[in-house]
Amino acid sequence: xxxxxxxxxxxxxxxxxxxxxxxxxxxxxxxxxxxxxxxxxxxxxxxxxxxxxxxxxxxxxxxxxxxxxxxxxxxxxxxxxxxxxxxxxxxxxxxxxxxxxxxxxxxxxxxxxxxxxxxxxxxxxxxxxxxxxxxxxxxxxxxxxxxxxxxxxxxxxxxxxxxxxxxx
Numbered sequence: 001x002x003x004x005x006x007x008x009x010x011x012x013x014x015x016x017x018x019x020x021x022x023x024x025x026x027x028x029x030x031x032x033x034x035x036x037x038x039x040x041x042x043x044x045x046x047x048x049x050x051x052x053x054x055x056x057x058x059x060x061x062x063x064x065x066x067x068x069x070x071x072x073x074x075x076x077x078x079x080x081x082x083x084x085x086x087x088x089x090x091x092x093x094x095x096x097x098x099x100x101x102x103x104x105x106x107x108x109x110x111x112x113x114x115x116x117x118x119x120x121x122x123x124x125x126x127x128x129x130x131x132x133x134x135x136x137x138x139x140x141x142x143x144x145x146x147x148x149x150x151x152x153x154x155x156x157x158x159x160x161x162x163x164x165x166x167x168x
Contacts, residue, residue, distance in 0.1 A: 039163065039167065040163055041065060042068060043073055044065055045067075046058045046068065053079050053081060054077075056144070056152075057103070060153065061155065064152065065159075073109055073116065074110070075108075076106045076108060077104065077106075078104045079151070083097050083099050083100075086098050087128070095128060097127055097128075097129065098124050099140075099144060101147045102120060105155050109168070116166040116167075121158065123150045125147045126143060127139040
């Protein structure tokens with residue numbers, strides 16, 4: 001009885017070949033030392049939040065790129081959330097909401113106060129309602145927080161992937 005598994009060997013060989021192919025094409029991890037994401041850590045200071053959505057957005061942005069202690073750039077952003085009822089009973093009660101959100105953002109270099117990159121991201125999430133007000137409010141708050149996390153992650157992804165074009 002043999003302990004080697006031919007399908008396991010085949011998978012290992014395929015992974016090694018794939019790893020070699022990826023390394024050969026110039027792929028490098030974004031957050032590796034010296035990678036594009038690593039170079040942005042602490043360099044962008046987001047404008048101070050002025051509401052709960054902005055607080056959640058900035059919190060996630062800072063978790064991903066740091067607080068901006070060595071900030072050379074400022075992130076200006078505008079969050080545009082909206083809600084839409086999608087689950088309606090025959091009695092005209094809304095039982096499900098979709099939350100849509102978009103963020104228009106711009107990265108500003110301090111001197112001479114010029115925009116180095118800008119963009120727009122959007123996404124959505126949803127939540128269900130109940131007959132209990134507190135439960136519905138909690139579900140909505142959680143959905144809004146999830147949406148802000150998603151939007152902040154999208155902004156960070158765009159900044160990291162475009163950094164070589166604007167990072168000076």
